[in-house]
Amino acid sequence: MAIPIIDLFAGPGGLGEGFSTLIHRNKRVFKIALSIEKDKFAHQTLTLRSFYRQFSKDKIPNDYYDVLQGNMSTQKLFEKWPKEAKLAKEEAWRAKLGYDQESAKPKEVDRMIKKALKGSKNWVLIGGPPCQAYSVVGRSRRKDKILDPEKDERVDLYRQYLRILAVHNPTVFVMENVKGMLSAKMKESPVFKRILHDLKDPVSEYKLENPEDSRKMTCPGYKIYSLVERSRGGDLYEDPVFNQEDFIIRCEDYGIPQTRHRVILLGIRKNLDIEPDIIEKHEYVPISMVLDGLPRLRSGLSKIENNDDNWKRVISQITEKLFFKEMDKSVAERIEKVVQNIKLPQKKSGEEFIYASVSSKHKPDWYLDNKIKGVCNHVSRGHMESDLYRYMFVSSFGKEYKKSPKLQDFPQKLLPNHQNVGEALKNKKFADRFRVQLENEPAKTITSHISKDGHYYIHPDPSQCRSLTVREAARIQTFPDNYFFCGPRTSQYHQVGNAVPPLLAYKISKIVREVFRGIRNEGIPNQVKQEV
Numbered sequence: 152m153a154i155p156i157i158d159l160f161a162g163p164g165g166l167g168e169g170f171s172t173l174i175h176r177n178k179r180v181f182k183i184a185l186s187i188e189k190d191k192f193a194h195q196t197l198t199l200r201s202f203y204r205q206f207s208k209d210k211i212p213n214d215y216y217d218v219l220q221g222n223m224s225t226q227k228l229f230e231k232w233p234k235e236a237k238l239a240k241e242e243a244w245r246a247k248l249g250y251d252q253e254s255a256k257p258k259e260v261d262r263m264i265k266k267a268l269k270g271s272k273n274w275v276l277i278g279g280p281p282c283q284a285y286s287v288v289g290r291s292r293r294k295d296k297i298l299d300p301e302k303d304e305r306v307d308l309y310r311q312y313l314r315i316l317a318v319h320n321p322t323v324f325v326m327e328n329v330k331g332m333l334s335a336k337m338k339e340s341p342v343f344k345r346i347l348h349d350l351k352d353p354v355s356e357y358k359l360e361n362p363e364d365s366r367k368m369t370c371p372g373y374k375i376y377s378l379v380e381r382s383r384g385g386d387l388y389e390d391p392v393f394n395q396e397d398f399i400i401r402c403e404d405y406g407i408p409q410t411r412h413r414v415i416l417l418g419i420r421k422n423l424d425i426e427p428d429i430i431e432k433h434e435y436v437p438i439s440m441v442l443d444g445l446p447r448l449r450s451g452l453s454k455i456e457n458n459d460d461n462w463k464r465v466i467s468q469i470t471e472k473l474f475f476k477e478m479d480k481s482v483a484e485r486i487e488k489v490v491q492n493i494k495l496p497q498k499k500s501g502e503e504f505i506y507a508s509v510s511s512k513h514k515p516d517w518y519l520d521n522k523i524k525g526v527c528n529h530v531s532r533g534h535m536e537s538d539l540y541r542y543m544f545v546s547s548f549g550k551e552y553k554k555s556p557k558l559q560d561f562p563q564k565l566l567p568n569h570q571n572v573g574e575a576l577k578n579k580k581f582a583d584r585f586r587v588q589l590e591n592e593p594a595k596t597i598t599s600h601i602s603k604d605g606h607y608y609i610h611p612d613p614s615q616c617r618s619l620t621v622r623e624a625a626r627i628q629t630f631p632d633n634y635f636f637c638g639p640r641t642s643q644y645h646q647v648g649n650a651v652p653p654l655l656a657y658k659i660s661k662i663v664r665e666v667f668r669g670i671r672n673e674g675i676p677n678q679v680k681q682e683v
Contacts, residue, residue: 153182154667155271157264157321159248159278159312161186163196163636163646165628166277166327169656171204173664179204180664181275185267187260189247192638193646199225199635201239202232211522211633219527219635221504242267248311257314264319272322273670275663276315279327279651280308309346316418317353320370322670323663324418326350327651332414333395343395343414350375350418351390373418376427378659379405391426400655402593406433407652408441408513409594409627417662425669430658436513438611439590441626444510445526447496450542450617453533459495465536466493466616469543477562478544485547489613501530501620509632517654518626520633528636528643529622532605539616541565541585546613549587558584587611588619594627602644621647629654 158167170181183201188194203215214231217223229236244263246255268274312326335342352372374390376382377398382391402411417427451457452465467490469475475483498505506525511518534542544565548556558566567584588594590611601608605618619627621636621643629652636643 153179155184155268155274156181157267157274157276157315157319158183158186159276159315160280160308161188161193161197161243161278162190162649162651163193164200165630165650165653166279166325166656168200168630168634168653169651169658170275170277170660170663172653172657173660175664177207181660183242184269184274185263186243187246187248187263187278188243189245190642190646191245192642194243194245195225195637196635196646197243198239199637201242202229202235203633205235205238213522216522216524216633219504219523219633220506220525225637249308260315261318264315268319273667274321276312276319276321276324277326278312280312309349313349313353316350316373317368317370320420322420322423323666324350324373324416325659325663326416326418328414330399330412330414333399347375347416350416371421374421376417376419377429378415378417378427378662379429381429382426400430402652402655403435404432405430405655405658406436407593407629407655408436408438409597409652411596411652413651415659417659419666423666423670425666427662427666430662435593437591438588438594438627440513441511441518442590442611442623443512445529445623445626446498446501446505446507446509447612447615448498448501448529448531448617448620449496449615450539451500451531451533453535455536457500457533459499462500463493463495465539466490466543469540472540472564474540474562474564477564479548479551479560481551482544482547485551486543486613489543489547493614496615503527503530505529511626514654517629518632520631523633526622526632528625529620530640531617531620532640534605534617537567538606541567542609542618543613543616545585545587545609546611546616549589549609549611550613553589553591555586555589561585585609597624597627597648599645599648601648602641624648628652 156167156170158164161167164186167183167186171179171183173180183204186197186201188197199218203211206212212232214223214228218225218228246260247253248255248260316324332346333343350373354368354370354372376391377393379400380393380397382393384392398414398416399412400415402409402413419425419427449459449462452461455461470487470490498507504525504527509519509526544561545556548560584606586595586607587609588611595607597608601619601624608619608624610617610619610623621640622632624644624647625634625636628647628650630647630650631653636646
């Protein structure tokens with residue numbers, strides 16, 4: 152029997168996807184029992200993926216691929232497969248966790264969790280509260296050095312996680328958040344110190360706010376472990392000792408093709424005397440390993456009609472512009488060669504689905520699914536003519552100098568017409584507002600900001616002259632190609648940017664599996680009966 156998982160603040164399901172991908176003896180080691188997500192479109196993505204998981208990998212119905220190809224609606228799919236659709240809808244619950252009137256009541260959340268667990272005492276809680284309040288960028292925009300839960304409810308949403316630990320007592324939990332939480336502060340103490348204190352003894356913290364509800368709670372608390380560093384002291388019967396930086400997972404060190412740095416905590420119930428292993432390191436994976444196998448596209452066009460002739464005309468005019476004469480000579484020569492040899496991509500600016508032959512040099516068994524017969528969520532944004540010139544310059548500069556240019560490297564007449572450009576040039580703040588992803592390196596972090604514009608996510612190939620598509624961002628985030636993102640394109644980008652890389656989650660799931668195997672082998676209380 153698979154080990155149940157409850158996934159809070161699930162987003163599009165990256166963390167859950169990694170856990171549910173772990174197979175032993177042709178069976179899933181973990182099963183998502185309940186995913187909770189408030190966003191409409193992320194919830195649709197979760198539900199569709201849950202439907203996919205109702206089948207074994209070799210028995211996915213062709214109708215699922217018809218949805219990816221745009222030949223069938225999700226509604227029609229669910230009508231044709233009512234049993235699996237019902238299970239998927241029960242698994243993916245659209246609800247808000249929080250303290251306002253729109254949030255699900257604690258009793259309703261508890262009822263849904265108990266129903267999903269079906270009496271299992273050995274299970275895993277995963278997820279992470281929304282992280283914008285902790286992020287360094289979010290704090291700089293807010294201009295508050297001290298976080299206040301009364302002004303920003305996201306600061307205290309981890310208490311939802313805490314309450315479920317206290318009430319439901321999972322065997323293991325995995326909690327993810329941004330690196331900025333390590334430096335965030337509240338009035339009483341640093342945020343991270345407070346969170347660690349609370350997670351180690353969730354009932355004690357819960358009693359302060361809910362003395363009546365907490366009387367019957369028996370949660371023994373949790374020992375908190377790093378997934379990438381071994382304990383610096385302590386023993387199995389005391390809290391392990393870590394520096395707070397030990398909890399940062401630098402994804403590029405573990406086979407993920409991006410420099411995503413996140414805090415991930417592994418909690419193990421204190422009555423289980425098991426010390427977990429850590430994730431094995433992996434050599435860097437450059438983005439070319441995952442992007443090169445996707446169909447080439449040209450950029451879309453905004454302000455003018457998006458057709459091939461207009462695109463080719465705009466690109467060919469770059470060498471005639473005044474800024475071209477100011478340009479670095481080596482970069483200018485490279486651009487001239489690109490313009491002279493420019494070819495319109497066969498798939499133009501892409502579509503929500505493209506019939507094509509696709510490949511991946513990195514983990515093809517992970518990414519590829521021949522039954523798709525192409526690629527979905529692969530369509531270019533529309534860009535203004537002036538931005539196309541900047542994209543051409545930035546990507547060509549990256550090819551020539553193996554780095555992304557700063558604004559100081561731009562020809563004067565190519566600088567964006569923004570009020571704060573002068574300040575950026577003077578103070579070098581946000582001087583990399585146009586950033587190319589370098590083909591021979593892991594990408595910079597894919598974040599939700601990619602939903603707003605593509606300036607930070609320029610494709611490394613100058614001949615395509617565009618920002619990354621949703622599918623390219625998804626590949627960098629290690630989502631399999633058959634993972635379909637629902638909703639409008641802005642929401643698709645947002646979902647991808649907010650997700651935990653599934654391949655990283657898969658590696659974490661192996662560590663958690665060994666914890667459960669240790670419980671079984673040692674005969675510790677609440678012994679696991681599942682086959683792991």
